Amino acid sequence: MSTYKVLGLMSGTSLDGLDMAYCHFIEENGRWKFSIERIKEVSYTNEMREYLKNAIFLSEEDHAQLHKDYGIWLGEQSKHFIDEENLEVDFISSHGHTSHHRPEDGFTFQLGDGQLLANTSKKQVVCDFRTKDVTLGGQGAPLVPIGDKLLFREYDFCLNLGGISNISFDDTGVRIAYDIGLANMPLNYITQRMGLDYDENGNRARTGTLDHDLLQKLNSLAYYKLPYPKSTGYEWFTGEIVPLIQASKATNIDLLHTFIHHNCEQIANEVKKYAVKTPNKLLTTGGGALNQFFMDTLQEKLGSTATVSTPSKTLIAYKEALVFALMGVLRLKGETNVLRSVTGAREDSSSGEIFYPTTD
């Protein structure tokens, strides 16, 4: 029996902040158990959020500088957390923040220089989990399914509702996962126009009415017709969804309402396609699981096909940080942490770069 004490770091596409989860993992006879011992979210300042959001447009030089600055910032935040909570940490496992993701061009980039993170925190670091898979011809995403497989085997479907929605499940013994489509990205875009961070609980969206014309346009988007493996992100949103929002005459409230219907319809379509029994257990995590109108609409669209389980707020918000912590453990053990069945790569891989603090 081995125990691993890992600090997992995650910065998602919603740009809310840095999620830190101090986790313990125990492996016994090939079965993994976990506990999330401590958590901390560090919200981004508006300035940082804008910088990270626009990283895609930076010159090569400015992008390289941001990579370094953000690596140091991650190291400082980790060090504060470790010191204030007096944590015993074997190593840090960091996803970083995705600035570019173009797997079709063989390219993905997560900001947060691993060497500078190691030097600043004075801890060993594992990071850059997506590059190897992309060089193996994979999408480099989604990566969390390895955690669904090893840590959440009691659920038939694991759904994450972050900026976009992704799902993972077992299809005749093979783990399948892909990005279904939209989740909070359009909701945040609309609430920001209203001067709000987000629509607490979906209370505003609940009072809206459906814009059938927009719903039909959204449901006809080409992405939904692509077979898996597939992944998407901010580029798709800005290129195809934002113009539809801008062209729409619907009120913000009706837009929120319509996007939640659309998101849930797409999710339910996918679950129904792959459900082999009823009812299935569906675990929802990510910030969308805190939006009650989203959850109610999802349950309504799923009907008897699946029962929606919303776990503790800690797991909802920190599951990705937890899984990246596990991926670091697997990388250090030389075991598979990226599944080709999910990413479409030529082979499974044990992915991630390892850095040790340098003494100077």
Ligand SMILES: Nc1ncnc2c1ncn2[C@@H]1O[C@H](COP(=O)(O)OP(=O)(O)OP(=O)(O)O)[C@@H](O)[C@H]1O
């Ligand atoms: N109480 C709440 N009510 C409604 N929505 C909420 C609530 N709390 C969080 N959210 C939504 O969840 C979002 C954050 O979700 P999450 O942290 O899972 O995203 P992320 O990890 O950045 O995204 P991704 O997984 O796509 O990278 C917020 O931006 C907001 O839209």
Ligand SMILES: CC(=O)N[C@H]1[C@@H]2OC[C@@H](O2)[C@@H](O)[C@@H]1O[C@H](C)C(=O)O
């Ligand atoms: C390239 C990238 O950062 N993709 C993220 C993003 O956010 C959600 C979805 O798009 C998913 O593909 C992925 O993150 C999760 C953590 C994953 O890899 O499983």
